[in-house]
Amino acid sequence: MNARDKILGRIRDAQNHARAGNQMDAIASHLEQHPRGPLPPPPDDLVACFSERALKLSSDVLKADHLAEVPQLLARYLNERQLPMRGVCWPSLAGLQWGAAGLEMQSRPARDDDPVGVTGAFCAIAETGTLMMLSGVETPATTSLLPETHVAVVNPGRIVATMEEAWDQMRKECEQPPRAVNFISGPSRTADIEQTVTLGAHGPYRVLLILAPL
């Protein structure tokens, strides 16, 4: 008997379910209904709540009136911090006027030495100030991971209240979950040395969220 059969056999013997059929029905119905647990009360203003929570988690937040303003806002942000003016972006953002703002942006997945990575987001979650990213050909996960500065262009219309709403959105728009769903809440950090929080561990040192209507 292999390990699988032994382990499952021990569990089966201990639980002694006489009617396996009913058990499977109960599982199927829970999966089908996927009921939600207790939820926080919905915020009055999703965008304000999202921004406030994101700032608390050490993300930077800027607002743009149009998507076209994003390159200028980013150029100013990088300039103020004396950061390199080059990087990579998701293909969906390749059409922005990066060059006119003095930025050198390439549309490809990130490599180790790209200083800036610009992404969109599948949606954002107000409860915790979190981005939800779905990996894919057009939405590589490395862009939000390898560069020291991660910039996410967030459509305020895609901010939802909770993670539960985000899952429903994913179920509506995707046949199945992508290889990786990454929830991102601020710059990478560690508190392993003397429990002192330090920003910039193995991921980005800073996360800039630009709220821009699409």
Place this chain on the structure above:
Amino acid sequence: MKNTSVDFKNQVTIKLADAKLQDALSRLQSRFVEGRSAVISEIHDLQETRDAAAGIRDRVLNDLEHWLLQFEQQATARGAIVHWAESGEDVNRIVAGIAAQHGVKTASKSKSMVSEECGLNDALEQAGVKVMETDLGEYILQLAHEAPSHIVAPVVHKNKEEISDLFAEKHQLPRKTGIAELCREAREVLRPAFLNAEMGISGGNFLVAETGSVLIVTNEGNGRLVTTLPRVHVAITGIEKVVPTLEDVSTLLRLLPRSATGQSITNYVSVLTGNKAKEDHEGPEHFHIILLDNGRSKLIGGEMQEMLRCIRCGACMNHCPVYQNIGGHAYGWVYPGPMGSILTPLLGGIEKSPDLPNASTFCGACSAVCPVKIPLPDLLRKLRVKQLENGMKSRQETFMLRAWAWLSLHPAIYALATRATARLLRLLGGRDKLLHILPGASGWTDGRDLPAPAGQTFREMYQQGKRK
């Protein structure tokens, strides 16, 4: 990892006298206890959420076989390969086999307590695979050849100066003293390991049955790197970690980071499903999931099953007066604190950890903060009963417990005996009403005086109050 919990009492003496450790442990209080308390109240209805979380865990545990099958089916449908392991040695053999199959010589690893159960790193080194721990805490421990002393903050027992010395020696770079500089140095040293590793090894905080996904929560980003860059990803976790749906996992995620590190959410929550599609630019081509039993299935259906609800937040140890004073190494295996005092005897054999079920004051702080409402003191008590029934207590302790039981069942004699004792102790207390020496209680009186009783028992005083 070798179980040395039989040496608990000796270790306690050593740890209590270790000034550096005591200083390090004092940070737990401010960072973790106060950190949790600051954010746990953000949860709109905490008690209702804890009840829901316990319910989610029980739903799975009460029908673990079918939930595991559901998970396996979904994971396999998305291209992952699910392996089953009876023991830590099985895990080591399976991982070494996967490495050989894919010609892997180097692996990057994010923190996994289950892999500590197996002693995986040593086994892989022997199989010719170089493993690099990439969680900062685990990396420090790998350099220092030490075991973790906390399940969330593995290197809580070391101070900054020790880490500065260690980095200077091992990295052969000028000695850094600031925490941010040390973190930067580790990042730069580890970057090539991430980029060059052929295999990534991670744990799994949850397994989602609905989608066949492995979910990991991390802060440093190393968990994302080891599951994105290498061409092979191996996730190792316990069979009890299954959660039914994405909604159920969302409920648990409101509690886990808040209870663990005082964060509303960890920096990263990654839900990993299947392997890289042909057209994808990134992601592992091969995704292996190893489900470890190692004694867990024996707890199903028994009086200790509630222990399997555990989601490894570490709140019980952060709040435990015993852990706060001795740290994690004294417990002698992977899991310290109250949850470890239960898991170590249950998974490793109660006869190998005679002191752990007794390493508790039963103050109840652990169960009060447990996000999944595990009745930890009750489970410890059940282990003590088991020890007594199996004759594992010393003759003296057994006699005392029997005598106490007999006395409790004879109220008249009990009243007489306690009255006599209270009066005798008052006499012995003398004018300063303190006992400096008490036969049979030198453990107490060696270090401090025992206040003498007032001379009357509670029952006497109660009777008098009633008469008035």
